[in-house]
Amino acid sequence: MIVDFHTHIFPPLFRKERERFFFREPGFKLLYDQPKSTLIGAGDLLRQMDEEGIQRSVVFGFPWERVDHFRRHNDYILESVHRYPDRLSGFGCFSPLSSRAAMEAERCLEQGLCGIGELAVYHEGSMNRAFRQLGELAALCSRHEAILLLHTNEPVGKSYPGKAPAGLGEFYTLIREHPTTRFVLAHWGGGLFFYALMKKEVRETLRNTWFDTAASPFLYVPDIYKIAGGIIGFEKILFGSDFPLLKPGRYFSEMDSAGIPGEVLRMIKGENGARLLKLPL
Template identity: 30%
Template sequence: MNIDDLVAIDVHVHAEIGADGRTALPEALMHASAAHFGARERHPTVDEIAAHYRERRMAAVVFTVDAEHATGHRPVASEEVAEACRRNADTLIPFGSVDPWRGAAAVTAARRLAADHGVRGFKFHPSLQAFDPDDRMAYPLYEAIQELGLPVVFHTGQTGIGAGVPGGGGIRLRHSNPMLVDAVAADFPDLPIVLAHPSFPWQEEALAVAVHKPSVHIDLSGWSPKYFPPILMRYADSLLKDKVLFGSDYPLLTPDRWLADFAGLDLKDEVRPLILKENAARLLGLRPAEG
């Protein structure tokens, strides 16, 4: 992967269908999420995702979510995602996902995904996986990932998954309050953390955690930039300019739409390349750290 030739690095892309046609989530949740975003119902394969980003001279971090304990649905395997990313290593970066409710087996799985399948980080979705990030049952898993020197992404804020389904599909939003991640950042100071999405309705909490904890970053996925809260943009343009990352949430939101709307934001010229590529390149170890 030639970082200098890339236009951008999208740190938030979902693999939503497996090679056998199995979807990442139960069909009712998949349909509801697509309806919430006004997205297409056809889900691209990982190879199709690679072609989409390669055509645009972008790299993308790709992951699925293992929420089998809460949903009863067998996920698309992280091993499969990683293998597809390996075939497309010029443009894709694999992240893994392990259900923290698996306990010791989750720790073993995380170590295996890193050692044998080359994953470069891990994704958690607390609302979908039905756990509080600061629940001690997940701490052995965080400890293992910290030892591996890999970053983690936590979904924060409201989710389109379950939106409009009776009872929200049983999904509880409170699990994704970024203040719950603050304890993780305090207890695992060497664990790089990304708070995914503008964290509605907890945007100021997310900013407070990112300012206070050196290890915490924010990705801007899941929203068109024209709807970003003004306070988020003020921090992205100043105090957090080195800790904010481009993410789209593809295929629910396309990078084309995101970048077109991002171009209209009032940001300093020197901040744009940091958000679009340089911050992610440093976080992912694609560029050496300064100093």
């Protein structure tokens, strides 16, 4: 089984008239202002899954700030998951800065979604409030036995749209304060896994944390698979494509070039994700 743990789909109106949704949504405008920034629907994703031999994908939307936007988008995720229950697993998404964040998370989880994410804040000046609310959401996910997937990125190197201002220390503190919550840190957790090499505390703190590979071909050389697996264990790595940003085949080629053994490839490509989603293998 191949499980893609990180994909984005959008309702028809959002795809056809994206400019309508730029108002009071600086994060969306930042990432999707250019026509080449592709928006797809569930049908597009399923066709790509069939082409790439992917059995299941985790789908989510965008961390909208406006309530009407994130409710409409999450309704589409719910509709898609209920329509294709054997192919799609859904997460609810919204801005962690929203005063309705916890209420929307409850709604999504009670209606059948299995996690919350990919949550992100793309502008500076609001991170303290964002992490206070993320703490509430982490506790809520623990109560529901749901997964919390967070956008993270490396704190150094080239700047690009979507490189968020939050530091790894804030994410580490959040994880440490919520040891029963299952976290997935997108984009290799910005390299947070490296600190599991420390002798005290960190490895135990990260015991309930997984790292997805989203955007890896844009960010890291293929050696990261072996290096990360050697530090945190290959069982903690989840294949996530960030489709439609990148096609899954690009990742599979890099995994092959990294010289990863077949049994480890099976873990990364699907077995780890299936276990986290509590799916039969």
